[in-house]
Amino acid sequence: MSHMGEERGDQRNSKRKRQSSSQQTLSTSSSRPAKRSRRDLYLKGPLLGRGGFGSVFAGMRRSDGLPVAIKYVSKDRTPERLKVDGQGRLPLEVALMTRVTSAPACPSVLQLLDWFDRPRRYILILERPDPCQDLQSFCEENGCLDERLAKKVLVQLIEALKHCESRGVLHRDVKPENLLISTESQDIKLLDFGCGDLLKRSAYKYFAGTPAYAPPEWFRRHRYHATPATVWSVGVTLYNILCDRFPFRGAQRVTSRSRLTFPRSLSTGMSLASTKECHAAHTPRKVPTSP
Secondary structure, eight states: OHHHHHHHHHHHHHHHHHHHHHHHHHHHHHHSOOOOOHHHHEEEEEEEEEOSSEEEEEEEETTTOOEEEEEEEETTTOOOEEEETTTEEEEHHHHHHHHHHSSSOOTTBOOEEEEEEOSSEEEEEEEOOSSEEEHHHHHHHHOSOOHHHHHHHHHHHHHHHHHHHHTTEEOOOOSGGGEEEETTTOOEEEOOOTTOEEOOSSOBOSOOSOGGGSOHHHHHHSOBOHHHHHHHHHHHHHHHHHHSSOSSSOGGGOOTTOOOOOOTTSOHHHHHHHHHHHHHTTSOOOOOOOO
């Protein structure tokens, strides 16, 4: 009898252990956070564009049908990371966009809605105004902007760049292709921080961006400062959307003796504004350090 009691006791203990183990496994499984998946949250649509750093697709948020843009960026092309408070080290483009899109947001900067980290690439989920197109395509389809619309674009672009400056971010690739314009409201949004960097007072000795919009000092001395280089690219952009050409035959050949020419259709005031842009680009100015 004593042996039978011991066997029954062993069976009860074994059963308790199995139940305890099963409950522990269930508890651990239910408390483990599910891995976030782009496919579960966002539906990918047709290709919108492809560049040196990745591809961008139209998309939609499954929960509410919100139009989004889905950008895929290879980690091989952009290995640099930047520490962000409370989020660890993030891919540079994600970190810069986190800075410029955190509240209070600027309506003239494209918003980062979400992002995913994958072994070989990272995925950005961006807002996608609808209907819209990049400003370069808009000008190709509709011709040069009239002065009224060019002024509206310029005011919004400067607002966006001042906002970036206040967040310690240098965009470094201002051009019509990186501006989205609403075909209804004609409001614009600055996008693509893939060439960006943290803002600093000292000179940059590494170029990222589009050579046609680079300041002359880069070609002469292989160095440039944030604010003058930004103002120069804004001036080239303004001239381009007004005149459908670049202001000089080649950025590499620009000197202090180079002169701008303007179509007769432009008003004196607009021509003067463009000239001031070029002079302002080479006027020393203090810039804030990164926060």
